Each structure stands twice: as structure tokens, then as C-alpha cells.
Amino acid sequence: MFNILHVAAHSIFIITLALLLSLLFNGLERKLIARMQARIGPPIIQPFLDIKKLFIKENIVPANSIKWLFNAMPLVALASALLLFLYMPFAGMPPLLQAHGDLILVLYLFIIPPLALAIGAFASASPYASIGAQREIVLMMSYEFVLSVVVIAFAWLLSFSHAGAYAFSFDTLTAYPIWNLVDGIGKLGVALLLVSALAVFPAKVAKLPADISEAKTEIAEGVLVEYSGRNLALLLMAQAVQALAFASLIVALFFPWNISAFLALPSIFALIADFIFFLVKTFAIMFASLILVSAATARLKVDQAARIYIYYVFLLALFGLAFIGLDRLLVM
Amino acid sequence: MTLAILKTASGFWNPLAFVAFFIGVCIIIFILRAFGKKDFKPSKYKADVFFSGNIASEASRVKASDLFWGFFEAMKPYYNLITKIHTGIINDYALWYVIVASLLLTVLTLGVLQWA
Numbered sequence: 001m002f003n004i005l006h007v008a009a010h011s012i013f014i015i016t017l018a019l020l021l022s023l024l025f026n027g028l029e030r031k032l033i034a035r036m037q038a039r040i041g042p043p044i045i046q047p048f049l050d051i052k053k054l055f056i057k058e059n060i061v062p063a064n065s066i067k068w069l070f071n072a073m074p075l076v077a078l079a080s081a082l083l084l085f086l087y088m089p090f091a092g093m094p095p096l097l098q099a100h101g102d103l104i105l106v107l108y109l110f111i112i113p114p115l116a117l118a119i120g121a122f123a124s125a126s127p128y129a130s131i132g133a134q135r136e137i138v139l140m141m142s143y144e145f146v147l148s149v150v151v152i153a154f155a156w157l158l159s160f161s162h163a164g165a166y167a168f169s170f171d172t173l174t175a176y177p178i179w180n181l182v183d184g185i186g187k188l189g190v191a192l193l194l195v196s197a198l199a200v201f202p203a204k205v206a207k208l209p210a211d212i213s214e215a216k217t218e219i220a221e222g223v224l225v226e227y228s229g230r231n232l233a234l235l236l237m238a239q240a241v242q243a244l245a246f247a248s249l250i251v252a253l254f255f256p257w258n259i260s261a262f263l264a265l266p267s268i269f270a271l272i273a274d275f276i277f278f279l280v281k282t283f284a285i286m287f288a289s290l291i292l293v294s295a296a297t298a299r300l301k302v303d304q305a306a307r308i309y310i311y312y313v314f315l316l317a318l319f320g321l322a323f324i325g326l327d328r329l330l331v332m
Numbered sequence: 333m334t335l336a337i338l339k340t341a342s343g344f345w346n347p348l349a350f351v352a353f354f355i356g357v358c359i360i361i362f363i364l365r366a367f368g369k370k371d372f373k374p375s376k377y378k379a380d381v382f383f384s385g386n387i388a389s390e391a392s393r394v395k396a397s398d399l400f401w402g403f404f405e406a407m408k409p410y411y412n413l414i415t416k417i418h419t420g421i422i423n424d425y426a427l428w429y430v431i432v433a434s435l436l437l438t439v440l441t442l443g444v445l446q447w448a
Contacts, residue, residue: 008356015357058372063379075365079357086353097353100337100346126381130394138402155342168343226381230368234361302402310406 010096011086018085022240023047025283029243029291036295047240051233059229066123073120074227074234080112081241088170088245089252092260092274095170102168103151106249110147110204113238114140117213117223120235124226132222135302136206136213142309143200149317150193153324154253157181160328174256186327192320194254198289199313201250203305205243207290209297210305247285248278255281 027044034041043049061067087101087109114136121133155167161181165172178190203210214222227235259277260270300308336348372378381388404411417428 011353011356012360015360055368057369059369060372060379062381064381075358075361078361079354082361083354083357097346097349100344100349102343102345104343105345105350124381125388125393127383127388127393134394134399135402138400141400141403142406159342166342166344229372230365230370233368234365303405306402306406 007096014085014090014096015082017091018082018241018244019237021091021279022244023051023237025244025247025286026240028283029286029294032287032291033295036291047236051237054228054233054236055230057229059231060226062124062126062226064125065226066125069123070120070226071231073116073123074231074238077113077116077120077238078234078241080109080116081238081245084109084241084245085248088248089174089256090248090278092258092271092278094174098169098171102166103154103170103173104168107147107151110242110246110249111140111144113242114204114206114213117235117238120227121223121225126226128219128221128225129223131219132213132215132225135215136223138302138306139203139210139213139309142306143203143313145314146196146200146309146317149314149321150197150253153189153193153317153321154178156321157324157328170252173253177256178254182324182327183331184327185323185330189320189323189325189327190254192316192323194250196313196317196320197250197253198285199316200309201246201285201289202293203309204246205239205290207243208294209300211299212302212305215299243286243290244282247282250285251278251281 024044024047026047027042030046031041031044061070084106085095086097087095087106089095118133118136121129121136151168154173157178158165158167158172158176158181162172162176165176179187182190202208206213212222214224219225224232224235258270258274260274263270263273265273337344337346377387383389417424
């Protein structure tokens with residue numbers, strides 16, 4: 001009984017922290033992009049104010065929509081996005097459900113929020129939302145290739161170097177950082193995998209140059225066009241949470257070190273130091289692949305984005321995998 | 333709970349834990365959602381869907397055949413090739429079958445010879 005209560009309290013703490021941090025990072029991102037474009041930008045707490053405002057606005061459901069589906073999908077999107085943090089290392093702590101799910105489960109969980117968004121958009125019966133949903137699905141089909149190559153590369157390498165361990169487990173992935181398992185050309189391969197994962201980031205969270213499913217000026221927010229009030233608030237939270245979750249995944253895969261291991265701090269200070277170090281790493285990932293890119297690029301067309309992910313980014317990831325393979329051959 | 337964990341050589345997951353936590357998180361969000369305004373005051377046009385200033389008709393929806401347009405457009409060279417190969421003549425399909433089967437057999441034989 002105590003154990004169940006403890007796990008429940010721990011889960012609530014993690015998802016609350018994840019939600020607050022996501023919105024804070026979202027505010028920071030908007031502020032920095034605005035400053036880079038010589039605008040003042042909104043205050044950092046703007047996402048919190050937006051959510052607060054949306055909760056007091058009317059929740060309009062289109063007359064011809066499939067109402068239960070239209071209302072349920074924002075909830076499913078946010079729930080699955082938040083669930084990610086229970087399966088992944090987060091804030092310098094090991095995952096709560098470490099023994100109950102691995103990287104493959106996390107990848108599947110990452111698919112649910114955009115899919116829920118697309119289903120909700122189709123259920124709205126709006127042409128703009130349908131076009132947005134169609135674009136979302138096309139984009140998803142394109143970048144999932146890349147992510148699968150990245151994951152296969154990790155598992156393949158770990159299955160060689162630590163046979164017998166669960167290659168997809170976050171426990172294994174954090175215990176044996178990939179950079180330590182390769183030399184020379186292998187490190188170049190890992191760097192290429194990192195670049196590919198970073199390239200997927202804007203598409204995964206619908207940010208420029210891959211925000212084609214929303215495309216405010218073309219299809220009037222696309223997938224979000226018919227959403228309002230509390231449903232829209234949930235979807236905005238889901239998008240912010242997904243961005244933090246993907247940054248956390250990149251941190252867990254490529255930069256799993258905690259700073260306390262190097263500083264030999266007492267336990268409470270170690271926890272705080274690891275948390276701050278996690279924030280720094282996550283922010284660095286978001287800055288490199290979201291903020292800088294979004295501030296400097298224009299929106300791609302859907303076929304351009306699909307082409308870039310299917311051919312170029314996929315090829316980059318394949319080269320990464322090939323270099324890691326070559327490194328293994330040289331070692332043998 | 334431990335019994336419900338499904339394992340392979342390299343991964344594992346627990347469907348029961350997944351469902352339990354998913355429902356738990358859904359309940360939390362449902363409670364959070366309940367703080368928002370539940371409904372809207374109906375008025376003329378408020379719940380209608382518009383397309384370029386007019387009420388959207390059935391005809392203005394995206395057709396299922398256009399669902400993957402961007403993907404097909406990006407993969408055009410591949411689909412052009414595949415379409416060309418699909419001649420509809422049974423002899424051609426049989427020929428492809430023989431070619432692929434012989435390739436697989438060659439790979440398999442080379443693999444067996446190497447291990448032997």
C-alpha cells in the first residue's frame with residue numbers, strides 16, 4: 001500500500017515538474033526567438049498566461065464534428081506526452097518505470113501525441129484542419145525512418161560491446177555512454193547520428209522550418225484551427241511537453257552523464273547539481289536545434305520537408321551507422 | 333506486476349503498468365481539464381466550420397486518396413519506377429519472382445558456405 005502511494009506521489013511530482021518546465025522552456029524559446037528577430041517578445045511566463053486565459057474561454061466544438069473524438073484527443077495527446085517522463089531519465093534522475101519499459105516503448109509513445117492531434121483535426125470536419133492533419137502524418141512517416149536508424153545504431157553497438165544486457169534499456173544506455181564505446185571514425189558516426197536526431201527535432205514538435213501542419217499564414221493554424229478554450233490549452237501544453245521530452249531523450253541517448261559523478265557531492269547537493277546540469281543540457285539541445293533554427297529559417301513545403309527527411313537526413317543517419325560499423329570492424 | 337513484463341533478448345515492457353499509468357495520467361489531466369470552461373453559448377455561425385469565408389461543404393474536405401500527397405511527391409522517382417514495373421502481365425511478375433528467389437538463394441548459400 002505504502003509502495004503504491006509512494007509511486008503515485010512520485011509520478012505526480014514528475015509530471016507536474018515536467019509540465020511546469022515545459023511551459024517555462026516554451027516561454028524562454030519564444031522570448032529568445034523574438035530577441036534574435038529584433039523584437040521585444042512576450043514575457044517568459046507568457047505560456048502560463050495563455051493557458052490561464054484559455055481555461056476561461058469558451059470551448060467551442062464544431063457542429064459537424066465527431067464530438068467525443070474531438071474532445072478526447074487533446075487529453076490523449078497530453079497524457080501520452082507526460083507519460084514519456086515516467087519512462088525516460090528526467091531532471092538527472094533515473095526513470096520511475098525503468099524496469100517496465102524501454103527505448104522502443106518511448107519511441108512509440110512519441111508517436112501518440114502527433115497522431116492524436118491529427119485524429120482530432122480530422123474529427124473536426126474542417127478543411128484546414130484536415131490539410132494540417134494530412135501534413136502531420138506525411139511528416140511523421142518521413143522522420144520516423146531517421147529515428148529508427150538512430151535507435152538501431154545504439155542497440156547494435158551495445159549488443160556487441162555489452163552482450164547480455166538489454167540494449168534498449170535506459171539503464172544500459174545511461175550506464176554505457178555511446179561516445180565511450182567507439183573510437184575515431186566511430187565518434188564521427190555518433191556525431192552524425194546526433195545531427196540527424198537534432199534535425200528531426202523541429203518536425204517532431206511542429207516548429208519552423210517544419211511547422212507545416214500548423215502553417216498559420218497558409219492554413220490558419222491547420223490542426224489547431226477548430227480548437228479553442230480548454231481543449232486548445234491541453235494541446236498547447238502537449239506540444240510544449242513533447243518538446244521537453246524530445247530534448248530529454250537526446251540528452252539521455254547522447255549526453256547521459258550526471259555532474260555529481262565528477263564532483264563527489266553530498267546526496268542533496270548532488271541531486272540539485274544534477275538537476276541544474278540537466279536543465280543546462282536540455283536548454284543547449286533546444287537552443288541548437290529549435291531556437292537558432294526557428295529564428296533563422298522559413299517554412300518548408302510538405303514535399304520539401306518529406307524529401308529532406310527521407311533522403312538527406314536519413315542518409316546522414318545511415319552514414320553514422322556505417323561509420324560505427326566500420327569502427328567495430330577496425331577494432332575486431 | 334513482474335510477471336506481466338514481456339521480454340526479448342534486447343528489450344522489455346510491461347503492458348499492465350503502461351495501461352495503469354496511462355489511465356492514472358488521463359485522470360489527472362481530466363481533473364485539470366475540469367477547471368476550464370465546459371461549454372459555449374450557442375449563437376448563429378459560432379459552431380460552423382468555415383472555408384475561405386463560406387461554410388465548409390462536404391466537397392471541400394481532403395480526400396482519402398490525397399492523404400499522403402507530400403509523401404508520394406517526395407518519393408516520386410521510386411513510385412515512377414514501381415509503377416513502370418507493374419505491367420499487369422503475369423509473365424513479368426513470375427520473372428521478378430524467379431529473380432528475387434535466386435538472389436535470396438545465392439545470399440543464403442553464401443552464408444551457409446561461410447559458416448561451414
